[in-house]
Amino acid sequence: MSFNDPSREAGKEFGMTEHAQDSARNQQVFPVDGPNGQVILTGGDIARIVDRIAHQILEKTRGAADTVLLGIPTRGTPLAARLSRRIHAFEEVDAPAGALDITLYRDDLRLRGARAIGPTEVPPGGIDGKRVILVDDVLFSGRTVRAALDALADIGRPRQVQLAVLVDRGHRELPIRADYVGKNLPTALAESVKVLLREIDDTDAVLLAKEPGAAASEAAAR
Amino acid sequence: MIRHLLSAADLDRETATLVLDTAGQMDAAMAGREVKKLPTLRGRTVVNLFYEDSTRTRISFEAAAKRLSADVITFNAKGSSVSKGESLKDTALTLEAMGADAVVIRHSASGAPHRLSRWVSGSVLNAGDGTHEHPTQALLDAYTMRHRLGRLDGLNVAVVGDVLHSRVARSNVLLLHTLGANVTLVGPPTLLPVGVEGWPAEVSYDFDAVLPKHDVVMMLRVQRERMNDSYFPSAREHARRYGMDARRMAMLPEHAIVMHPGPMNRGMEITPEVADSPRSTIVEQVSNGVSVRMAVLYLMLGGSRPEEV
Numbered sequence: 001m002s003f004n005d006p007s008r009e010a011g012k013e014f015g016m017t018e019h020a021q022d023s024a025r026n027q028q029v030f031p032v033d034g035p036n037g038q039v040i041l042t043g044g045d046i047a048r049i050v051d052r053i054a055h056q057i058l059e060k061t062r063g064a065a066d067t068v069l070l071g072i073p074t075r076g077t078p079l080a081a082r083l084s085r086r087i088h089a090f091e092e093v094d095a096p097a098g099a100l101d102i103t104l105y106r107d108d109l110r111l112r113g114a115r116a117i118g119p120t121e122v123p124p125g126g127i128d129g130k131r132v133i134l135v136d137d138v139l140f141s142g143r144t145v146r147a148a149l150d151a152l153a154d155i156g157r158p159r160q161v162q163l164a165v166l167v168d169r170g171h172r173e174l175p176i177r178a179d180y181v182g183k184n185l186p187t188a189l190a191e192s193v194k195v196l197l198r199e200i201d202d203t204d205a206v207l208l209a210k211e212p213g214a215a216a217s218e219a220a221a222r
Numbered sequence: 223m224i225r226h227l228l229s230a231a232d233l234d235r236e237t238a239t240l241v242l243d244t245a246g247q248m249d250a251a252m253a254g255r256e257v258k259k260l261p262t263l264r265g266r267t268v269v270n271l272f273y274e275d276s277t278r279t280r281i282s283f284e285a286a287a288k289r290l291s292a293d294v295i296t297f298n299a300k301g302s303s304v305s306k307g308e309s310l311k312d313t314a315l316t317l318e319a320m321g322a323d324a325v326v327i328r329h330s331a332s333g334a335p336h337r338l339s340r341w342v343s344g345s346v347l348n349a350g351d352g353t354h355e356h357p358t359q360a361l362l363d364a365y366t367m368r369h370r371l372g373r374l375d376g377l378n379v380a381v382v383g384d385v386l387h388s389r390v391a392r393s394n395v396l397l398l399h400t401l402g403a404n405v406t407l408v409g410p411p412t413l414l415p416v417g418v419e420g421w422p423a424e425v426s427y428d429f430d431a432v433l434p435k436h437d438v439v440m441m442l443r444v445q446r447e448r449m450n451d452s453y454f455p456s457a458r459e460h461a462r463r464y465g466m467d468a469r470r471m472a473m474l475p476e477h478a479i480v481m482h483p484g485p486m487n488r489g490m491e492i493t494p495e496v497a498d499s500p501r502s503t504i505v506e507q508v509s510n511g512v513s514v515r516m517a518v519l520y521l522m523l524g525g526s527r528p529e530e531v
Contacts, residue, residue, distance in 0.1 A: 104251065104262040114223055114525035116240065117247035122254065154257040
């Protein structure tokens with residue numbers, strides 16, 4: 001079985017961690033299938049996925065030394081912070097988390113109105129010579145990641161760059177793949193994937209919705 | 223976002239706050255970077271059209287546009303066909319033919335940017351027109367205040383000196399009022415403009431009296447080049463009544479800051495010991511100017527043009 005096959009790997013999950021139980025308790029009101037879409041991942045699922053990716057990072061990077069996690073705003077930032085905390089909890093390794101905004105590097109700025117810029121916070125110590133793991137919620141066309149690679153090159157020269165995503169929904173437009181995938185989610189272009197995170201949306205969930213006209217706007221957004 | 227930036231009154235509270243927030247993000251994005259350049263405005267052309275002398279505004283706009291990777295053409299009226307008698311309109315049509323996406327204009331005539339905006343299809347940014355307005359200066363002043371004092375809402379700001387000839391004062395009064403600050407204009411009656419009662423600001427002739435209750439004191443340059451009359455009896459008297467010195471600085475609240483848009487007349491409206499004190503934000507204002515102008519250029523040029531949508 002392939003390293004990045006989470007749908008099967010999630011099945012042989014070790015018991016619910018303390019962290020997962022915590023966040024499951026916080027999910028008193030579970031998002032349900034409804035007008036907002038079908039629930040693909042619940043808060044408990046997301047907590048387990050974050051734990052698994054943290055373990056995979058430790059495994060694949062042999063202990064996550066000299067590793068920096070950079071989340072892509074908006075929802076990549078809290079995911080990077082969660083991964084950093086889990087990595088520390090498992091092996092007491094410091095893999096600092098930060099944020100890398102890519103708005104100014106987008107290739108579709110001219111297609112849409114000017115957007116608000118998100119925060120960029122590089123952890124002290126910078127990224128020169130480090131292993132940088134980019135963290136985002138959804139991997140779609142790959143254009144966000146391309147922009148992130150450009151942004152990274154202007155900040156410094158990492159030794160290696162990897163990519164971790166919560167959901168890979170396919171439809172790549174560039175030759176980009178993720179090193180760590182939470183869930184492979186086959187989608188139609190007309191569907192939209194919505195990730196909700198506690199830090200921003202007060203709840204953890206991944207929703208899949210069919211939206212007429214969503215394909216065009218989503219494609220433009222990526 | 224607005225198409226042209228001609229007056230500080232073009233900005234409503236929401237837009238002005240967006241500019242200040244974006245400037246903050248620009249600041250953060252540029253801090254500690256290896257490559258001090260962003261690809262955002264690649265392929266866009268910004269023309270700096272300067273009919274009047276300027277150091278910091280011209281350099282600041284140029285640096286801002288270059289950091290966003292725009293192509294910058296700087297046009298100084300001296301040594302150009304303007305000295306051969308070309309009109310503003312003909313110059314504008316030339317720029318139009320060259321395909322400028324934005325024109326940054328500084329002109330000695332109030333209203334020149336407004337006229338220009340009807341002749342060119344790109345965005346027009348007013349970089350100071352006569353004694354009228356200088357909106358990006360007001361934005362960078364507001365950004366500096368917010369950065370130093372943490373807020374603008376409810377802040378008490380005194381704008382002191384040659385208000386009559388100051389485009390900085392007018393733009394600041396408009397913008398600060400929009401953002402919820404209280405402005406007091408301070409100066410001799412001869413240096414306050416006609417109709418000042420209609421401005422959204424208080425007026426005072428007594429500098430000492432206003433000092434203790436203000437968070438910000440903004441000194442204005444005495445613009446002798448625009449004075450063809452005697453507006454005050456002597457420079458010494460003006461400095462004594464309306465100059466910022468150590469004695470007056472001591473009367474300010476502990477946290478208050480002293481600003482000056484530059485260039486300063488040291489010894490006239492501000493003494494060197496005040497200008498070089500930690501309370502003075504003069505150097506900060508210059509570096510904030512680049513971030514604010516990057517934000518304005520990004521918000522005006524970064525997205526799609528209205529006619530392209």
